[in-house]
Amino acid sequence: MSPIEPPLSFNPAGIELDRRQGLTRQLYQALRQRVLDGRLVSGTRLPASRDLAAALAISRNSVVRAYDQLYAEGFIEARVGDGTYVAHLPQNPARGAKLSTKPSTGLSTSLSPGLSTNLSNSVDISNRKVIHSSALERLDRHHLPRPPSGPPRAFRVGVPAFDLFPFEVWAKLNAAFWRRPDLQHLCYGDPAGDWRLRGLIAAYLRSSRGLQCGAEQIVITSGAQQAISLCAQLLVEPGDGVAIENPGYRAAGHAFAIAGANLHGVAVNAEGFDCTALSQLEGCRLAYVTPSHQYPTGVVMSLARRLELLAWAERSDGWIVEDDYDGEYRYSGAPLAPLAALDRSGRVLYVGTFGKVAFPALRLGYLVLPAGLVQAFAQRRAVDVRHSEISTQAVMAEFMAAGHFQRHIRRMRRAASSRRDAVLAGWPRDVAGLGDLPTMTAGLHFMVKVDSLEREEALVAKAEAVDVEVNALSRYWLPGPGVPTDAQAGLVLGFAAVPPAAIAQALARLRQAWAD
Template structure:
């Protein structure tokens, strides 16, 4: 392509009167011509004056384009000689070099590879752990509505109180609140949380032991990275929260599912003979089934961890919401050997988008975790942490939890009554004593995944219980129904829709309720 054709080529493609500036259009088109070979290496570009006249645009626009092309390496400019297209073609020797043989392509002749490879399935580009993560992902396309589990009613959040506290802090314009968060987070928040956790959860800690994170996932990830190596074994409850399972597997840990019964985690036989490096438990409210780990099991687990150098990550995700009895004390409060890493979040208590969580590290690991969180994640959000500290210290958190516990308790009862009215005792209700969801049991031959998909199409969100199991052979069938984010008047109609789906799916599958 010579310079005269370049002018004509550009003129035919420029769009006058559009929102894209002329400079951006000319730059984009010339770059395209160079990258596609329509302007070959060594081609001399017209002078800025000539190109400006041919295109009827300002010369300064062309000069700006040429300067940018030179800065990005598309052209070479020589004073007194002109502007030429640079040779930006890939190094042929490097492109055709024989790659190191990898599993599945040993002996492949790289020179025979076609210029354009055929489109591969999306999963083919992923690592082995990436494929595993995506294949078992539990994230839902919708995060709000009946009966989405684990979601609080964010419409009840005291936003005016929060806004007032936030406005006051912004007026102070403290530069220290706009930078990174050293030392494990905003100290007044760590002090407020330590006071709250000691009273509400019987956690033994000082402000220095608290590390602020973006939530339970990050807390788990930090603990795994600092305390385990790839290939280490980790106990997880069977069933367990899919997000925790994903965090541990993505870090290269080998998961060893341990069954739970009415008293919580119940390791037996081979599991006890092969101590893990780490155990992840939800002792105060097992997720998703809802049982509480008995005191005997707690003491046994703590002693086993002490004897076999096992780290315990205690996920205390929504234990403030217990109905009919006081919240159960934390496992960490019984730990005398410094083996428990306690993790929690304000997402279920306040609102998920807050993205502020915390971990309580054993005293001998405090500096390690402080360094780790700063090195890996470069924490910030100090302004939000400062607002939250004020919110807690002024008593708003305690009063909000008390109010929401009563509200969620009412919604829980409405849902239980709706289940009983439709199914009587034929379908059991499990895990309703605490938290933001309950489990509706289904017959063992029912397909809870198919029911979940059909319910979604009908406008109702539930999760299949079987998806929380690692072993499909032992998986129980059921549905997780969240009630916290559903207004009182919507619970009955939404459950009627779900019940219709359940009955239709069970009828088509030849399944009868017990």
Template sequence: MAAGTLTHLSPLDPKSPEPYYRQIYGRFRNAIASGTLNPGDRIPSARALTQELGLARGTIDAAYGLLAAEGYIQARGQAGTVVSPSLRPRMPVAREQPAPAARPYTPSFRPDSILPFQMGLPALDVFPRKIWARLGARAARAMQPIDMTHPAVPGLPALRAGIAAYLHVSRGIDCAPSQVFLTSGYRHTLELVAQALLKPADRVWFENPGYPPTRELLAAMRLAGVAVPVDAEGLVVAEGLRLAPKARAAVVTPAHQSPLCVSLSLPRRLALLDWARRNQSWIVEDDYDGEYRYASRPLPALKSLDRDGRVIYAGTFSKVLFPSLRLAYLVVPEAQVERFERTQAMFAGGSPQLTQAIVADFIAEGHFARHIQRMRRLYAERRDATRIGLERVLGAKVRIDEQPGGMHLILRLQGRRSDRRLVARMREEGLFAEALTDWAVDRDIAPALMVAFTNVDSTATAERLARRILPLM
């Protein structure tokens, strides 16, 4: 088949419950199996196929990625993409499988892709890669044999000290480096807290709506999660006291509630701390993007108000640097340091020491603080640009929440529309969104889309993306 034609591929079916990328994958697979495409034949480039079919580039990339993963095709750089020469010619025709029934969309936390509006990704286009590469090369050259042995379990001392100093200035947390423990991400952080402080069947408050992996992790660790509602002032502490007054812990996002982006009010912060003190319970403060507040200066962390040693502060580099670092941290009360040291030694699973050394230098040389400041300004601009662009095209169909901070927008759907169905259709077209109703448990909540603005570079880009959403609504 000539690289620029699709003569031997049957047309795509827009009414099929099967996503476009699966339809494309199936048509190429069957063409190869039937001998219509032979080993070594060149197939259209992803760019050419995007133009030919009028689909999103991400849809074509997903189909080609699946074909390559299963050995049907090979990419050969400038020579293009070809049917794998190692395949036997004229294989038996694969029996066409019936299209799978449509399934409810469940969000992926998080997909290994870069899609428009994708949640959980910082502005990757402006990350200072040259500085990072220089620091990485220097750290690799400076490695000594001792650096190649087993790393310190709680984390690299230089990085622990850098995090403690940064938190003191930026988040109002007075802690020693010994109180900082490095982990490989939020899941590892929560697991470490549970192993150190909780036991199976302990009741734990979590926010409703709230970050879905939290409740999934609690269930996996055999903890009894208690869904506590959230309103305009954050976690409704009075409801938590009514539902489970003797709970052993609470997992909260005080700076920007995930996903509603509201801030936990001061009266509720004090009530939560008072409950933890009186009940000898623990508060896990997930401060996943507390640096990004645009209406005023970032709010001090809940941990900064803790006078009784009941708050465990959890932070991450995924949102402020990039997710593939797999690097997060927690700050524990001074009285719990020894317990966490023993627990982490038993369940160690941190990040590579070389990665930690690069991050430590990035902080020590001031690049981290400058990067946060630049991102705060940039995100304020991109948030406004995205909101304006979406409202110009979708204004009659959505209402966008006013939010003081965070890294995503909430688009409230007007009329009787399913956010889950719309999210599924957007994903088929190579666009990302998450359904707010997927984040709620046993609670009626108005349908809404959650879309990130961090990688939307202008109002024009937002309008162009909105025009792709409009026919799907």
């Protein structure tokens, strides 16, 4: 009969405590980590609380509280009349193994007295298994870059004149909501969004866009990007073809690609999206377009092209995702009627946002959907976020109902027009390789052609050197076979982010930088 082996004992010599910090918490974490990484194996006997307190020169109460926490979490167990032991835990590959970035040598090493291990059990971090997932691989290729940091500066794209937003009015409406909130607003809300806000958006679109829709067709989203992502999640099966403008809004392409779509870049010319090229694509049942002000070229899709696109959707039983991201900004006449206003067969999903008339951080957008899709979109959105943040929706509804929204849009349109004029007045002339300014009748940005990719890169670098943001048009093209061509070169600039005086100063710096 073999003799009973005595339990392993623990030597606390390796525990160092900082007297300026909580001693109980430090001791608990030190013991817990030793159990997790295998330095304290199952069955190891721990010192009595009085003995451990004496060894560490701390109060017994600190040790008792640390032991109590470890016991509550299952790391140790007390045996009546026999002391405290490390609990028997399931074997974990990380336990009993020393993580090392160095190759194993096969040599043994000693740890604290009473405990030992062998480097033959060591795990080389470089050999850890990598999780393979097609979704993760798609995300690795299709993700959004980090946005520019710091306050807006010339000529940041996608930023409205939010320095003019009536924050005092918004703050009063927000305070009024929280002063006496309706209790139903504090519960879980409708995933499609606040009914009152949906009704006000529908009324606004009917009067300003000629889009005949009702509150029941609208789903509130966390900005336009979530609206596009929902379209990708519900309308695209892996392997489906999706047509996107090329050059175009890359973030939309990323959303469809992550859903498993095969992206087809469709050229944009003076009339907009090339519907002839679209018709020749096989297996394509969805098109994403920005017809009112193409992003980034600024082209307005002609009526003939709009009708062609609608006919394609009806003929192919396809869908059109229309992104009207800055349709409020029209500098000659009223805003254009959207593609959705011409739709008679329920094939257009209209994406709108408050980010371009308020401020991007608001994260408030919406979808106007064919009636048969509303429930599915609301259900899918609920899986991700349950519902939108309630107070923002309620405050925006009051902001619109009280007339502040329409007044603010008029003010923003005047400001954007003034800032556009500042660009036209001070734009550098006769810069080598740089094309002429386009006619800017809509939107918050413009595009200027450059004669080569090399010149594009140089102009962008020189602008950045004088603290001016200028985007390269080549970054908006869908990656394809071969290298980018000089025909894809250009500059994309936003003109609404800063006041006219700041625009004039930035243009003066550009003139000097580009004169070289």
